[in-house]
Amino acid sequence: MTNGLRTARQTREWSQERLVREIERHARQHMLSVASTASLHVYVSEWENGRRTISERYARILRALLGVTDHELFGRAAPSEAPAEADGYGELVNRIDAARSVSLTMVETFMDQTELLRTVDRQMGASSLVDQMTGHLTTLEDALTFAVLPETRRPVARALAGAATLAAWQALDVGAVERAWRHYELGKHAAQEADEPMYLAHATAEQAYVLCDAGRPAIAVELVRNAQRVGGHRLSPRLRAWLYAAEAEIAAKAGLAEDCRRALERAVSCLPEGEEARDPDMLSIFLNHGHLARWRGNALALLGDDEAVSDLYTALDAVDPTFIRATAGLRCDLAQAHLARGEFDQAQDHLRQARLLANRTGSVRHRRRIEQITQEL
Known part of the structure; x- marks a missing residue:
């Protein structure tokens, strides 16, 4: 305590x-x-x-x-609500029977709940969602633990993979890095059980950001490349582009300029045309050419490239106003890009706006980045 x-x-x-x-x-x-x-x-x-x-x-x-x-x-788990029966079998059978009744409709309800939590997180931040997300994951884990047959387990595992990956990103955002790592591992195991390589690739690539934030970008590059391999030919074009964009950002942080530019080129070549951003096969992925411009600008800013500023302003004009946390990150990117050009007043202005947004969402991750850039001014 x-x-x-x-x-x-x-x-x-x-x-x-x-x-x-x-x-x-x-x-x-x-x-x-x-x-x-x-x-x-x-x-x-x-x-x-x-x-x-x-x-x-x-x-x-x-x-x-x-x-x-x-x-x-x-420093402990929440107390259990009720003691188990003396021999344990009665409670076990009850849970198995309850898990047998999990229908596709209920799985859809689980997915809808994840979607609601994702929307609230996007607009208000992760810190206010801890209780709801913890309860949601517990429900899904229980449903999977006590489901017996594969036809029941797979759809529940798929729902758990998506929810655990979202919970991991939220934990990373509020600075709970060990919880983030464990949630990513949970999401990966669930994706493997569900035989969903797209979910496995996504969880693996996002987990690379934990390593990157921990000061191990070179290992993170290898992990995100492994995510591309585990997805193989079963990745959607939009997710494949997302994975290359993630590789580019992490390669930039590792100082691998050529690898970064090559990954950006591959991301552009994979991304479908049009304004549509959401991947219908992977609802957690939002990526169109406007989003990719932001990612390119971020990566180039990390490399100190002058081209970053125009890309980032293009992304700022196109950003969805409900993506509060993403906008905070974009403001950080612009501050970094202006700083690289010696434009300190513009950098400070974007940092001020980024700080307001980070305080609004409670993002520890963005606050850390803001302080790092501030120290460079």
Whole structure:
């Protein structure tokens, strides 16, 4: 209990005073009753030092503010709701019987729930979705664990693969890197069971970003290339283009300029024409030529190439206004590109706007990048 809250707070670079203010702000927005400011200062100190137990009422607020799970907050899993029967067989049979009743309609409901969580995440950020996503994954994992026959397991595994990959990206966004890694592993295993190479390739490629953020871009390049291989001929053209674009970005971070440019060329050659962005075979993939212009600009900015600015402004004009987190990233890219050209005023302006958007979504990942670019100014 002692270090979980402190670690989550420090990950966001919040002081204890800032955490108190955020608790009060959250309480006002949601019409919740909390202790006085002076008492909250005492509570936070005692929570972090293990002298006071965090009640469920405050745990719910802290999970939403910090984007953490019970395990990360308390150093333990949430308590189980009810003890198992003495011999265990009765409960096991009940769960197996319940899993047998999972129909395609229910699987579609699972997918719809993932889609709803993806939409909210895109517009509001990941930190407020921890409880919902944790419950969603638990439901899917239980359905898969107790499903017996392949015809029932495969569609559930497919739904779990998509949900786990989304949960992993959300965890990475709020700075919970170990949780992100474990969710990606869950998504990969589920995709393998479902015999869905597109889902496996997507989860593997996104997992490469964890390595990249951890300072291992060279290994990340190899992992994203492995994702392309595991997908093989069963990848859709849009997903294949997405994988090449991801390779280009990570290669740029690894300082592999030629590899980056070659991957960008392959992404352009694979991407279908037209304004349509969403892949009907892989609903988590949004990519058209406008999005690819942003990716190209980002990669070129990382290489210090002057061409980056025009590509990024093209992408900024085309970006969907509901993609709040993506817009924050785009502003970071523009700041990086202007910085490479020595245009410090423009870089600072884009950083200011990126910071506002990152604060709106609670993105720890973007805040870290903003601070890194700020230090270069």
